[in-house]
Amino acid sequence: MVLCQNVFKEFKAGTSFVAVNNVSLHVKTGEFVSIIGKSGSGKSTLLNLIGLIDKPTSGNIFIDGIDSSNMVESQLARIRCEKLGYIFQSFYLDHNYSVYKNVEIPLLIANMPSNKRRERVETCLEQVGMLNKLHSKTSTLSGGEKQRVCIARALANNPSLLLADEPCGNLDSENTQVIMEIFQVLNQKGVTIIMVTHDIEDAKKANRIITMKDGKIISDEN
């Protein structure tokens, strides 16, 4: 599903900083992988590189066997749309839009016909138990509910790979439990998940734990 070969990412803002240092990684289809590490260890940068929203300084990243290194911006956008689902720690839901409109955005990007869009939005919200909030404004939702809507939005285009960046970082333990259960159910249905977290308890819900330090993978355990 995901293959990283000698991926290297360096940020140059005044002084040079290596965020990801020569990382090689292979995630198979159907795996649930947690990436843990301290703040600044490079785990979120690695996730962004896998999610094709950032480009590596060197090295290659393959998604479903497709090499992304020589792709132009529009080709990368197409892969992000068709194959990837992204869940953010800060949700990034638009407060001016209803729950329905937020989940509909990726479907509009993917050109899904209008008659199928509604059905698909409802299916995704049902999967995360948020169908009853279909027309609510996202500003009225709790943190856990917002994250569930964010997951529904990530699932909208039926992605084969779900990337979650600290999905429970802003949630209490009860909501964290709910979100992790949703991930486990999705993984059982065949969705590959890569989750970045700093919480070891959350990481243990995955079937593979990768630990990072100073931009390098220091352990990879099943």
Added chain:
Amino acid sequence: MKIKNYFILAVQEIRANFLLFVFYMTIFILLLSVSITFLDSALFLTDKIASTMQKIGTDNIIISIEKTSDLEQIAKVIPMRLYECKVKGYEFDPTRLGLSQNETTRDSSSFTTFSGGVLLKDYQPNNQVALFISNNILSGEFAPNSQNTEDALPIWISSSMAKAFGIDSGNKLHFIVSEHKNSVPIYVQGLFTSNTAFSDYYISEEIYNIFNFNNADSKLQITVSPLRFRDIYSLINMLRKLDIPCLYSEQTIRSTQMMYVAFYISTIILLTALSGILFHLLILYYNRRTTFFAMCQAIGMSHGDVLMILFCISEVILLVTTIFSSALSYFVQYKIEAYINKVFLFQNVQVRFPFISLILIIFLLQLCILFAIKKVSKTIKGININELLRCE
């Protein structure tokens, strides 16, 4: 993404940022309506200024000709509008418009303010006199080409003059010019509303021909104005070549030309300002919605898609503002016309809907939008989604 989906997102975004767009759209409507009005004035300046000047008595070009066929010749090359036509050296004053013998004789001194003109027979389409009389007939009719059965030639008289003489349509009279021994039997075919911009009565061309004013001082004096302002000097040159004497106000033409250029320059300045405002609106809006677009790009939108949404937002703004500003422009033009008519006591308010200006403005605004989008694209392409999301 499909165009329809871009528009769905564009409309959603306008609704989500309603106050921002309403504020800018209001500025747009005001500037755009002024642009449309200016461009319309520049395009149809001859119509507006020339007709107003003519109405208030400031003649454009007065030509003196012996044969009306010369006029036809010029009109074939330069389309023009014809206003008054008088006989130089002769005022057909009412003392010589002899009443029938059974009518009361009037004191000639009380009629000196009345003046007459000649209605040219073959120059009908742009003949403002014919147009005025036919639109303002009060009684009788205006049928200059009709076969008369009365054995008399037609004449048309203003209501005020008819009242002063105590005559009505259908009355038989005698037309007398004292230098000539003969008199011509005439009948009043119609009465028209009095108007300071026109003579008080008009004789037909046949009456003029009967008297045969063949000396140099009694040529026909006709006021003309080219339909297109750019033809004004061509007309003057042509008249000179044909050795037809003409009178015109160089100063009036020059000031009209200055206004003509000023309107075009103002339109260009306003459109440049609109283009700048549009660019700043798009940048301001994009900066407000950076996170939203960064998220959209993270879930599959490309830079091109973001630009297309901005383009669709611009198009929606253009559509809404064009509708309102064209209505406002029409309203303003109507009010100005009505004010001029009120000041100069003109009868009808005639304002066209500014279609041609509107189409031209829309075309120019499309160029403005493309220019603004091109400038915005440089900003958007330089933005890193990852950095934007991390900043948040």
